[in-house]
Amino acid sequence: MTQAYVALENGQIIEARSRSPGRTRGELVFTTAYTGYEESLTDPSYEEQILTFSYPLIGNYGVREDRFESNRVHPRGVVARELTEDVAEWLRSEDVPAVDELDTRDLVTGIREQGAMRCGIAAGPDATAAEAEAELEACKGMSEHTDIGSQVSVEEQVTYNPDGVGPTVALLDCGAKGSIASSLVERDAVVEKLPYDATVADIDSVDPDILFISNGPGDPENFEAAAALVEEFVGEVPLAGICLGQQVIANALGGETQKMEFGHRGVNQPVRDLRSDRVVMTTQNHGYTVSEPGNLDVTQINVNDDTPEGLESDELDVITRQYHPEANPGPHDTLGFFDDVLAMVESPEAAEQ
Incomplete structure (x- = not known):
């Protein structure tokens, strides 16, 4: 069931499943790491970005705090082919919107061909494509954070x-x-x-x-x-x-x-x-x-x-x-x-x- 929408700067609107509800926006980037999702999600270098995992299953060995690189999740949003419930629950506890059940191979290919791009996400039972587009438009109007x-x-x-x-x-x-x-x-x-x-x-x-x-x-x-x-x-x-x-x-x-x-x-x-x-x-x-x-x-x-x-x-x-x-x-x-x-x-x- 579609519960989320991802609006991209190239005009695409992708339907997905909501795993952690919310509205968010930021620069869409990807990592090819197939392990270490806890470390990646707590890496401060991902601040103000939307992180896409190219590896298809994220969360297959649970969530351990002793692997964290900081005291919180830093990406503004998370995109994956499939998130386990452990990771989804963690992201919900951090109020970080997350979506899955979309073709991340196509998404990563698009980033490689067109470059990192801004995106907007709307996730949750009442999410609409228009809300994702509104987040994208707000992101386009933002100047880069100079005091990040x-x-x-x-x-x-x-x-x-x-x-x-x-x-x-x-x-x-x-x-x-x-x-x-x-x-x-x-x-x-x-x-x-x-x-x-x-x-x-x-x-x-x-x-x-x-x-x-x-x-x-x-x-x-x-x-x-x-x-x-x-x-x-x-x-x-x-x-x-x-x-x-x-x-x-x-x-x-x-x-x-x-x-x-x-x-x-x-x-x-x-x-x-x-x-x-x-x-x-x-x-x-x-x-x-x-x-x-x-x-x-x-x-x-x-x-x-x-x-x-x-x-x-x-x-x-x-x-x-x-x-x-x-x-x-x-x-x-x-x-x-x-x-x-x-x-x-x-x-x-x-x-x-």
Whole structure:
């Protein structure tokens, strides 16, 4: 029984089944991940988007909170071929509209051919196609949220592993996945998570060994405070970044970024290291990419489209990755990135020599 409608920017109106009622709108994107739906749905990088799963069955191993990457679901809506009742119940508890029983293969093909597009969803017993179209029209009239960081960042400083004996990392929270802090803590680092709009004084108060810019949603040019911190501390404190963090750092150091046609979202993106010629599989979730690296060197590229996946500068003490080395979900081929980040801090033994 039709209980939902999805209105697309290309003029299509698709009938579906409502699994979580409501009205919503946003940019329609897709992920090719076939596991890790809990991690994907709680990834802050999906804020203000409608997430389509290309894999046909979502929810076949239940919902476990210990897999969450944040404290809530971030997409504004969810689309799937089939959602299990466990996932549908979870989304209803979060008031996130969700639909299934539609041809997601056709939907994903349309996004690949026409690019990510805006959409409107109306779901529930009284939903109408006109309501979905109204949501789409409202989405068309919206300008991109320039302060999206405020929706995904901590409001005040949070300390992880205060008794750690490793380097102190100032993690600028632009929408950080929880596993980034966990990966650093596992290596005995002290992690000071700071709001996305932290000031120079905030960073100085932490006195970090490393400034780390996290992943996050939206256009990197909207994170002006983060870019200002990069400009202030480059050459003084080692810099690291993941996903949005790579883009912010590149923009701040003379580079440029641009919106991609439909982005990279999945757990099987091949990345080649230009120095070793080794190819690894990576987890990715981004709609923007670095188009010009500025003062940084491109050290890794995407095998599919040659976009930069790694930027570095030995002179400036900078290392970034466009993909998610911490995965969750996905392969663990690149966990060594966190070792490389912490290795940028000179050991006390080396300093004495």
